[in-house]
Amino acid sequence: TNQARVASLQDNINRTTRTIQYPRKPDGKPVYTSEFFAENVFHLPQIAKALPKPAYASFLKQMRGRQALDKGTADAVAHAVRIWAMDRGATHFTHWFQPQTGTTAEKHDAFLSLKSSFSPNGEEVTAIDAFSGTQLLQAEPDASSFPSGGMRTTFEARGYTVWDTTSPMFIQEGPHGTSVLYIPSVFISYNGDALDEKTVLLRSTSQVGKAACELLNLIDPVPVGAQPRVSHVFTTLGTEQEYFLVDRSLYSLRPDLKHTGRTLIGNLPPKHQQMDDHYFGRMPSKVMATMSEAELELFRLGVPVKTRHNEVAPQQFELAPIFEEASLAVDHNLLTMDVLSKVAHKNKLKVLFHEKPFKGVNGSGKHCNWSMSTDRGENLLDPTVKPETNYRFLLVLVSILHAVQQHGGLLRTSIASSSNEHRLGACEAPPMIVSVFLGEHLTEVLNSIEESRPIKNFSVPEIQSIKLGGTVLDVKVASLPNISRDLTDRNRTSPFAFTGNKFEFRAVGSKQSPAFPVTVLNAAVASSLQDVTAALREQMGSKPYPSDADKVAVIKKFISSTKAVRFEGDGYSEAWIHEAERRGLPNIKTSPEAFEQLLNPVHSNMLTKLGIFTATELQSRHMILQERYAKDILVEATTLSTMLNSQILPAAFEYRGVLAQNVHLLKDIEGEESGPELVALQALTPVVKDLQTAIANLDDVVHKMHHVGDDVVAEAKFACAHVLPAMNEARAVADKLEVLTADKYYPIPHYSELLWF
Ligand code: ADP
Ligand code: MG
Structure with a gap:
């Protein structure tokens, strides 16, 4: 009967919203967010304080070069972080890693140790707190129960977690006022094979960075003998996380939600999302309570969560951080999902990260906003006022088009899962054909270059005025004119869209870790940047640097060769499916077929050549996914x-x-x-x-x-x-x-x- 249901509903109505105290100063005034932001993170300045100057310098060098730390430095860092963490209530530490399960894994170890001393009176055992450099650097969890896709047999199931020094350690509060020190780690086998998501992501970041540096330094001449202008390029990522929140007691009455994350039966009620009244609507107080509490914890963890709002479907919400370096952003996204789940639980709610928890209403995605940045903070996808940097912008842009042209099938693999399969192509979700949306203006820019004619409206004024009920707002517009208009010129039907100064990979599922999609994207772009650089070298012949004409010639060449992946129309339409077929774009409908792309030589050769995956790692990943x-x-x-x-x-x-x-x-x-x-x-x-x-x-x-x-x-x-x-x-x-x-x-x-x- 429905007794349990009715009781749950009543319980839900009678429940009061949990309130939490935002931090206050002793005088009762609020503490500003910026003052407690990242207070639970062990930052570089803290490491600097803890280490003698030369040791810190060598730590930085080892960190940037991604080398193993020497024992002396590791011991010093370990000691400092233990004191810092224990002063904040930490009793345990854990290597926190990302096995290929889509979630994170951790095993806690107490700082507590026993020390024996022997004297004529016999053995004396004393309790001490200890944490060595070796324990910080590396741990050996029992790897046999994590997916390995046949890469290891159980008898050699050694796996090691190794501290990823590029991601800072942090503490997370547990019950009873204790906390745990988290050490972000990679997870590798005895032979050094990647068993996780992070190792390959780090490899891909370094490859795309190298490839970008090479292109940038080729087109940006410096005097003979001088240092190249750009020494480091990294990828940036901002993840828009969508999710549903439901009442936990009702949730507990649905075995399907509990065991599979989605409803396997159920009809839509007469009113659902057709009125569009939920999007950006007022958030229910229970939801606000959950969001604020989660944000408070995330701020302390140094996760720069920025926006929150209602999404299209009833009970669907979104949260987005300020973008960061990609691998840190991935860590932070996984942390965000953890914290949201934990806080929702306290508020008697349940977060659903599944891509399609309810049939008939919108599903959830994790839009991955992606770009590349130099270490001087220049966004390579920012069209600027200087024509010379617009060559750079256009070369980077065509590289990305070329990447999608070559490896669209692989991008499709990276977002395939049994859960995302229910979302893709349904209810306002991107289709399975991977194409690129550039927006009207950028399309015109590329077309004009291809057709060697002037750009229409090229000379728009730098200041564009928007009339707003009589007042005039001045809006800065970059020299690639009207590009800001693309911000409103949204195409929700595109899986991969240019949005002003970044690409938005919209097909990524809400539940999956962004690590693999970003790894694949980085890899494809790295390979593509190499192709573009090679084309430039060929074009310029024996000159030391390419001329503007050389650059235009190469840009033109890639505009022509990548035309098939550009699509500005309605990605949901039947007509697009036929059009895509005519253009020869892959339309990979099912996940098992998508996974097989990993073994397609077009993609696997690229990945192994760049050293992002070994052939064994690819085979193993393929097995794990299937x-x-x-x-x-x-x-x-x-x-x-x-x-x-x-x-x-x-x-x-x-x-x-x-x-x-x-x-x-x-x-x-x-x-x-x-x-x-x-x-x-x-x-x-x-x-x-x-x-x-x-x-x-x-x-x-x-x-x-x-x-x-x-x-x-x-x-x-x-x-x-x-x-x-x-x-x-x-x-x-x-x-x-x-x-x-x-x-x-x-x-x-x-x-x-x-x-x-
Ligand atoms: P929109 O509403 O256009 O999707 P937002 O400005 O809200 O865009 O940004 C969405 C996400 O994109 C945010 O997480 C934001 O930090 C991120 N983002 C903005 N610029 C970049 C960039 N250069 N690289 C990566 N992510 C970015
Ligand atoms: Mg967006």
Whole structure:
């Protein structure tokens, strides 16, 4: 019956919103955010303070060069960070890493140690607090239970976590006022193979940085003998994180949400998102309480969370930080997801990061805003007022177009998962064909270069005036004219869009770690920058530097060769699918096919040549992805079957029984077997039978999947081709039953209850 549901709903109504105290000074005045920002982070200045000057200098050198720290330096850092952390209540430390599970992993160790001393009176044991440089640098968690895609057999299951010195250590508060020191780490095998997401991300960042430096220094001449102008380029990332929040007690009544992160059955209520009244609407107080508490903790952790707002679907929200260096931004995104979950739990809510928790309303993405920056803080995708830097801008831009042209299939791989599959191409989500949106103006710029004609409206005034109810606001516009107009010229249907001074990879799923998509993007761009640099060298011949004409020639060449990936139209339309096919763009519909792109020589050669993946690492990742996909679907199918058998059918039986009894009773009174109860019963009965058939069919398909064999690829493909359709059929029938069964008997929360507070 619905008793548990009603109790949950009542509980939800009666609950008061949790309040937290924002930090205050002793005199009661608020502490400004900037004053406590990153107070739980062990920063470079703190390391500087703790180390003798030469030791700090060598630490910096080792950090930048990504070399292993020497023992002396490591010991000094370890000592300093232990005191810092213990003064803040830390009792434990942990290497915090990113195995290929999409989440983070940690195993805690106490600082507590025992020290034995021996004297004529015997052994004396004393408790001490200790943390050595060796413990800081490296730990050896039991790696055998993390996915390795067959790269290690269990007997050689050694895996090491090694401190990533480029990401600062931090403490996170636990219960009882204690905390834990987190050491951001990479996770590698005994042979140095990457077992995680971070190692490959760091490799890709360094490759794209090198390739960009080479191009920039080629087009930016310096006097003979002088240092090259650019010595370091890094990628920047800002992740817009979408998520749903639901009531935790209602959530706990839905086995599908609990076990799979999405609803496997359920009908949309009459009013959902069609009024567009949720987007940017006022946030419910429970949500505000959760967001603010999460933000407070994130500020302390040095995560620069900036924006928060309601999203399109009911109960859907978004949070975005200020962009940072990519690998730090990835760490911070994962931390944000952790903190949000934790704080929501305290507020009796549940965060859903799944890409499609509810059928029929918008899904959630994680738009990855990506660009490249020099160490002088110049954004390489910023069109500027200086024509010479616009050559740079255009060369970088065509490099990215070329990257998508060459490796669009691989970008598709990087966003493939069983959960994102439900989102891509549905309800305002980007399609599976990877194309690039540049906006009207930039398109015109490229077209004019290609056609060797002047740019239309090239000479717009630097100050563009916007009239706003009589007042005039001055808006700065860069010299690539009207480029700021693209900010409003949004194309939500594009998976990869230029948005003013960065690209936005919109197809990335809300649940996945941004690490792999960014790794792939970095890799593709690194390779592409090398191609563009090579083309420039060829064009300039024996000259020491390319002339402007050389640059234009190369830009033109790549504009022409990458035309197929540029698409400004409606990415949802049927027409685009045909058009994309005509252009020869891959349209990879299913995840198992997308994963196989990893082994496609076009992509795998690029990745191995750049040293971002080894061939073994690629094979292992391919296996892990296929296996996870197959397992995800298997869990969903068995969850669905169990729910239907043990909850939905019994509810329908109960209601049918009552109807049948009533029909019987009323016949005694009224003398004939007609009446509305009979009509209801007759409507219900065939659907109940259909559901039984659908469950049997689903069980049968699941059974067959178990017998596909040992081949994970075949299993994943079977799950996609047979299990998913069987689940959809069962769902369709169950959704009919939800309407036909009296609410009183329906055991699990409806969408109408889950999607409104
Ligand atoms: P929009 O609303 O246009 O999507 P926002 O200005 O809100 O853009 O930015 C969205 C995200 O993009 C934020 O996380 C922001 O920090 C990030 N971002 C802005 N500039 C860059 C950049 N150069 N590189 C990477 N991310 C960026
Ligand atoms: Mg955006």
